[in-house]
Amino acid sequence: MLKLINISKTFNKNTVNQKIIFKNFNFSIAKGEFVVIIGSNGSGKSTLMNLISGKLTADEGSIKIDGVDVSNQPEYIRAKQVGRVFQDPLMGTASNMRIYENLAMASRKGKKLGLKWCISKADFEKYKNIVENLGLGLENNLNSKVGLLSGGQRQALTLLMATIQKPKILLLDEHTSALDPKTANLVLTHTKKVVEENNLTTLMITHNMNDAINFGTRLVMLSGGKVIFEASGKEKENLTAEILFKKFSDVEHCI
Ligand SMILES: Nc1ncnc2c1ncn2[C@@H]1O[C@H](COP(=O)(O)OP(=O)(O)O)[C@@H](O)[C@H]1O
Numbered sequence: 001m002l003k004l005i006n007i008s009k010t011f012n013k014n015t016v017n018q019k020i021i022f023k024n025f026n027f028s029i030a031k032g033e034f035v036v037i038i039g040s041n042g043s044g045k046s047t048l049m050n051l052i053s054g055k056l057t058a059d060e061g062s063i064k065i066d067g068v069d070v071s072n073q074p075e076y077i078r079a080k081q082v083g084r085v086f087q088d089p090l091m092g093t094a095s096n097m098r099i100y101e102n103l104a105m106a107s108r109k110g111k112k113l114g115l116k117w118c119i120s121k122a123d124f125e126k127y128k129n130i131v132e133n134l135g136l137g138l139e140n141n142l143n144s145k146v147g148l149l150s151g152g153q154r155q156a157l158t159l160l161m162a163t164i165q166k167p168k169i170l171l172l173d174e175h176t177s178a179l180d181p182k183t184a185n186l187v188l189t190h191t192k193k194v195v196e197e198n199n200l201t202t203l204m205i206t207h208n209m210n211d212a213i214n215f216g217t218r219l220v221m222l223s224g225g226k227v228i229f230e231a232s233g234k235e236k237e238n239l240t241a242e243i244l245f246k247k248f249s250d251v252e253h254c255i
């Protein structure tokens with residue numbers, strides 16, 4: 001579903017601040033795979049997502065989504081097939097709009113909107129059902145402004161918005177790290193449910209070793225723009241936080 005072929009990316013090229021993030025980087029995700037990425041700060045995780053979403057363009061190499069070369073597609077075109085949830089709960093939703101308006105906007109992403117766009121009763125009921133599924137009690141507050149919601153509620157809503165049109169790729173950039181542990185777990189459990197029910201191809205970044213072990217079908221450890229360890233199937237099931245920490249410190253010793 002996703003293929004990065006010989007990707008190179010350097011920030012501030014030919015200046016004193018030059019930083020090579022990726023050099024001939026190759027990476028792919030099969031349809032329906034749920035890949036969890038871990039890696040120390042600055043290892044290029046968010047840059048990878050920015051390259052996939054089209055926020056950044058690679059210096060070299062190409063990116064294919066579902067067999068189509070999207071390397072030259074601008075972000076707003078790619079957004080039709082890429083859903084994204086960021087770390088900051090304020091980023092994915094419009095505070096001044098109501099819950100149902102946010103959902104309506106997400107379900108029309110990529111479609112032409114007229115000057116006047118109204119929401120049918122049927123759509124309103126549909127949104128109510130979707131929101132009810134979250135188990136946060138938001139279904140009775142569809143008219144509330146999103147700005148009044150808690151961080152966890154907003155992230156759960158952003159996740160709904162990012163998946164309402166079933167994206168070809170779902171990108172989750174530490175989307176639970178700003179939440180308290182209980183809410184983070186609720187949002188993660190919901191993430192797993194949405195991903196599995198819709199067979200979504202997903203890439204999730206986390207800093208939490210236990211979440212990396214407990215969620216996803218493949219774990220990838222990124223360091224210095226390279227995949228230094230991966231595990232799936234039985235090997236992933238047998239991973240422990242100690243094993244992962246050891247892998248991290250092994251890399252640090254090499255530097
Ligand atoms: N737009 C940018 N311009 C310059 N440097 C950047 C930019 N984005 C990221 N970087 C640098 O690239 C490195 C990798 O960043 P990032 O991909 O955000 O890491 P992380 O793995 O923590 O998500 C960091 O050193 C960061 O400071």
Ligand SMILES: [Mg+2]
Pocket residue numbers: 045046047
């Ligand atoms: Mg990051």
